Amino acid sequence: MDHATVVIIGGGATGIGILRDLSMRGIQAVLLEQGCIAAGASSRYHGLLHSGARYAVKDNDAARECIEENMVLRRIGSQCVEVSEGFFVLTDQDDPAFERPWVEACAKAGIKTEQIDVKEALRLEPNLSRSVKAVYRVPDSSVDGFRLIWHNALSARRYGGEMLTHHQVFAIEQEGGRVKGVHVLNTVTGQKSYISCNLLVNAAGSWSGNVAKMVGLDVAVQPDRGTLVAFNHRFTSRILNRLHKSSDGDIFVPHGSITILGTTSFHADRPDAHDVPTEDILKLLDIGEALIPDIRTYRILRAFAGTRPLYAGKSGGQGREVSRGFHIADHQEDGLEGMVSIFGGKFTTYRLMAEKLSDLVCKKLGVHAACRTAEEPLIEEPSAELLEKAKKYFPVHGVTLAANRLGAAFPIVVEKAAALSSNPLLCECEMVSRAEIEYVASDPSTTSMNDIRIRTRMGMGTCQGTFCSLRTIGALSECRIPFPTPPTESLHHFLQERWKGLRPAIWGIQAKEMELGRSVYAATLNIDGALNEQKN
C-alpha cells in the first residue's frame, strides 16, 4: 500500500463508519489505527444506544440526532444492538421540578416517553430502590461497540475498503499548503512506511487535537476522562437512568450477562488517560446506591476508563457543559488543502457523523454518490438453513451468539467447525468455540490474544481469562497459527491486560479471583519464571 485516494486516521466508530460510507460510495480508502480496532473511546464507553432523553433538556438538537440514529442502528445493526428499553427514574434525591421540562423536551425532540406506575416498575425491575418517586419508559438500548465496529469493518471490506490496525500515523507530509500523505509506523514490527493520498481524514477522537498539531493547527478538542465499572451480574433488565440534570454515576447499562455502571467526567491532560483511580469506583458505588441499593454485593468484573473527545469549539467550556454534538472542520479554511477533521460526537451518532463527513469528502473529490449506510444492513441475516447446519457444531445457545458476533464471517466459521473433529467451547462464559477462535486468529489484523478477545469476547466473562486463555493458546498451537510473540509471552501479556482492569477494585470477590489467577499462572504453571528461562 503506497497510495490511497483517502486516508482515514482512527479506527473508532467514527473512522470505521467513514471507511464503510466512502467504500460504499466507490471511493478507495484506507483506515489506519494505531492500536487494535476500537482501542479508544469506542470500546471504553458505556455501550448505551442513547434515546436522546439524557440530552433533551440541555441540547435538544443532539437529542433528536440520537433518537433518529437509534432507530437507524436498530435496523442496520440488529446483531449489535440489544433492544431493551430504558427507565428514567426520579429518586428521592432528585429535584422533582426537572420532571416536567424533561417530558416536554423529549416530546419536542421526538423521543417517546411513557410514565409507568412505580409499583409496576418495581415488579419489572425488582432490584430497583423501593424509594423511587416516578418512572418513565424511553427507547434506550444497549450496543456492543466492538461488534458494531467489526461489522462495519467487514462491510467496508466487501466494498474494497481497507483497514490496517497497529499502524500509527506519526507525521503528515505537506507541500505548498497541501497534505500529500502520511508517515506510518507499524507498532508490531517497528517498520515505517509512507502512504500518499488525495485527501486525509482526521477521525482520531480524543487524539484528533494531536493529529491536527502534526500540521501545526490548534483545535479545541478536550479529552475528558470517564470511569466505568462492569459487574458480573445482570441485575437490571433495562437501562436505568436518573431523571435529573446529567451527572456522574447515574446510568446502569446491562449487556448480556453483565451490567456497566458509569460514569464520571474529569478533565484529562492526555487522550490515553486510561488509568482508573479507586476514588472513581467508590464514588460510582456511592451514587449507584440511589438506584440499586444492593450494589455493593455484586462482584466487580473490572473497571476501565475512556476519554470523550469533547469539542469545546471557539467558546471553550469543560466536562458536561460541552455539547455532545459534533463538528466537521475543512482545514481549507485554515489555509491547508487536502485535510478534513471531525471532532466530538457520540457513539450513537457515529453513522450520521460519518455520513456528513463523507458528503464533504465527496464534494471535495467531485464524486456524486448518495449515502446508503442508513438503509443497507451491516451484515446479511444468516439463512435458516445455515443456522440449522450450525446447530450440529455449536451448542444451541451458542449458535445465535456466534452468528451475531461473526456477521458476514459466520458461514466460513460454520464450514471450519464442520471440518474439525470436534468444536469445543474454549471460552465457556461467552460461548466461544474453537472454530471461531481459529478463524479470528488467522485474520491478518489479529496480532495478539487481545485482538481475539475484542472480536470474540473470549476472556471477557466471569473468569476474566483465567481458564480460557490457556485453552486459546493451546488451540492456536494445535492449528499452527503463529503469533508474533511465543505462548508464554502472549499469555503473560493477556493476563497483564486483564490485571489492569482488576487492580483498582481489589477487594471482596474480585480479590479472590485475583489470588486464583496468580495461583494458577504463577504457583502452578510458573509463567513468571518461564518468562526468563525459555529461549525464543
Added chain:
Amino acid sequence: MSKKTDIIVVGSGLAGLTAALSARASGRQVLLITHGVGSLAVSSGCIDVLGYHNGCPVQDPIADLPQLNPEHPYSLAGAERVEKAIDWLQSLCLAGGLNMQKNLSRRNHELITVMGTLKPSYLCPESFCTECFAKARRAAVVSFENMKDVHPLLIIDQLHRYARFADMEFMEAMLPCPIDQSHRNVTPLDVARFVDTPEGLEWLRLSLEPYAKLYPILLMPPVLGVKNSQKVWGTLCDVLKVRIVEMVSIPPGVAGLRLREVLRNALNEAGITMIENALAVRAVADDKKCLSVVTSGAGGEHSWEASQFIIATGGILGGGVATSPGKAWETIFNIPIKAPENPQEWSSTEIFGRSFFSQMGVRVNADLKAIDDSGAVLYENVRFAGRTIGGYDYASEKSGHGTALVTGMLAGELAGKE
C-alpha cells in the same frame, strides 16, 4: 450446645490437615472443623518449598532458607524444621501408599506443566519426577480429545524452548476421549476417576500400548486415578515397559486430591474427628484467651470449646482473610491486617510482582501466635498456620505447600506441648 476438646483445628487445607495430625501425635484429643476443601482441590499436589528467591531461581531450597527475610514463615519456624517437615510428610504418604520423592541430587525438581513450562518443586509424587529425561531423549506427549487444557503441540513447542529439552524428540499422541463427546470440557479429573475403575484402567493400558512400543517415556496429564495413583502408575509402567511422567495441571487438582485422600485416611486412623460444612464465624475470648469458636452450619450455630486452637483457614481465596476497599482482616478473630488505605497501592502493576496483596496475612511470632505492631501476643492459646500467615508471596516464590506443611506441623506440635 457446647463441646469441649483439647485442641481444635479450623480448616482442612494442607496446613489444617498436617496441624491436626501433628497435634494428635502428642496424644491430645483433636477436633478438626472445616467449611470446605481448601486449595488441595485445585492445586498440583506437589510440595513446592522455594523455587525463587528475590526473583532468582533457587537450586537447593534447603540451603537457601537462611537467606530469607526474618518475617518469612520459614525463618520464624527455623530453617531446620523445613527438612524435618518434608521427611515427616514423605513417611506419612509412604505409609498411605503414595510415594513422594525428592530430587535425586536433593535439589529442586523441574516438573513439567501442561503449558510446557518447567516448575521448581521439592517433593512430588514419583509419577511426576522428570529425571528420566536425562537418559531417554524421546517421549510421546499424550492428551485426550476434548481435554481443552492440555495440548501436546503447545507443550512440545514450549519444552523445546528450554536448553534441557531443546534437542529432545517429542511426538504428539492424541487419544480418543473415553467420556461423552458433548461440548463439555473433559478435565484430567474426569479421566482419572474413570481410570480408578477396572475398565478405565484397562482402557488406558490399551490406548497407551502403541505409543509405549515406540517411546520410552509417556508424558501425560495427571489422569492416573485419584484413589490409588501409585499402584496405577506402577502397574502401567511395568506392563507397558515405559516410564510415565505426569504433568502439573491447572484446577481441578487431581494430585492435590490424591494427597488429601492420603491425609484424610491418616486422620481417620489417628482418631481425629472432622466436622465438615461448618463455617467458623467468630471466636469467644476472655481477654487474651480464646474459649471457643462458634460455627454456623445447616443445624444453626454451635460453640466449640478447647484449650488450644489452630487457625488454618487459608488466605483470600481460602476464606481466612477478607477484604473491603482499603481494609483487610483475619475472619474469625477479626484481627486487622495493616493495609495501605488506597487500594491502588495494594497490588503491583505487574501481575506476578510482589506487593502487599500478594503477601497479606496475619503477623505471627516464632510461636505462630498472632502479634500486634508492638510484637505483643494477641491470644495466648491460638496459633496460625498456612496461607493465613502473611509475609510471603507463595505464587512467585513457589512456596505454597511448603509453608503450609511446615507451619501446620509446627503449630500442631507446639499446641500439643502446651
